[in-house]
Amino acid sequence: DIQMTQSPSSVSASVGDRVTITCRASQGISSWLAWYQQKPGKAPKLLISAASSLQSGVSSRFSGSRSGTEFTLTISSLRPEDLATYYCQQTNSFPHTFGQGTKLEIK
Amino acid sequence: EVQLVESGGGLVQPGGSLRLSCAASGFTFSSYPMTWVRQAPGKGLEWVSLISGSGEITYYGDSVKGRFTISRDNSMKTLYLQMNNLRVEDTAVYYCAKCFVGYYYGMDVWGQGTTVTVSS
Numbered sequence: 546d547i548q549m550t551q552s553p554s555s556v557s558a559s560v561g562d563r564v565t566i567t568c569r570a571s572q573g574i575s576s577w578l579a580w581y582q583q584k585p586g587k588a589p590k591l592l593i594s595a596a597s598s599l600q601s602g603v604s605s606r607f608s609g610s611r612s613g614t615e616f617t618l619t620i621s622s623l624r625p626e627d628l629a630t631y632y633c634q635q636t637n638s639f640p641h642t643f644g645q646g647t648k649l650e651i652k
Numbered sequence: 653e654v655q656l657v658e659s660g661g662g663l664v665q666p667g668g669s670l671r672l673s674c675a676a677s678g679f680t681f682s683s684y685p686m687t688w689v690r691q692a693p694g695k696g697l698e699w700v701s702l703i704s705g706s707g708e709i710t711y712y713g714d715s716v717k718g719r720f721t722i723s724r725d726n727s728m729k730t731l732y733l734q735m736n737n738l739r740v741e742d743t744a745v746y747y748c749a750k751c752f753v754g755y756y757y758g759m760d761v762w763g764q765g766t767t768v769t770v771s772s
Binding site (some may be wrong): 546577579581583588589590591595598600621630633634636637639640641642643644645646 | 681687689696697698699711712713714749750752753755756757758759760762763764765
């Protein structure tokens with residue numbers, strides 16, 4: 546199975562900050578990576594698919610990129626409503642494994 | 653409105669069985685693969701299973717293979733997860749989710765989740 550390693554496991558940032566979350570795959574997954582946002586007590590929400598394709602209705606403050614087997618989710622200017630846990634998921638091969646999550650806190 | 657509503661969760665003893673259901677509305681159900689994802693209390697997301705739009709192709713995570721069976725009834729627009737030989741570590745919120753496009757683009761619609769507790 547492909548292992549997905551997210552870093553950091555938690556991050557605390559201020560409103561207006563730029564935040565970067567990284568996800569590394571244990572083997573090549575092409576660009577088959579999705580990012581999700583999960584707010585407390587809620588179901589996950591798809592933010593980005595195919596590494597960099599922003600879902601309709603998602604703020605343009607969110608962006609995704611790929612460099613080899615390393616993927617990055619960037620929030621360009623943090624807002625209070627971004628408080629959530631963020632997960633990556635590889636969709637290249639089954640099982641479609643998730644990263645362990647990154648908890649984003651607002652200072 | 654595109655919607656998924658899970659049901660069937662509850663308390664079950666170790667070794668027992670449970671069947672979860674997920675009722676879909678607002679989209680052409682048979683056109684999309686569907687998945688089950690679970691989340692143990694205080695833990696991250698774990699991918700459980702996927703079924704193709706026709707129901708002919710299924711995939712499972714290693715931790716549930718041989719114990720869980722995913723199925724669908726396209727005429728009823730309903731997804732199922734039959735869970736047998738349940739273990740304490742299967743305790744989780746179970747979400748059904750619709751695949752965005754095919755198998756590769758993630759899941760764009762999620763249900764609210766149904767809670768399964770395995771305990772004696």
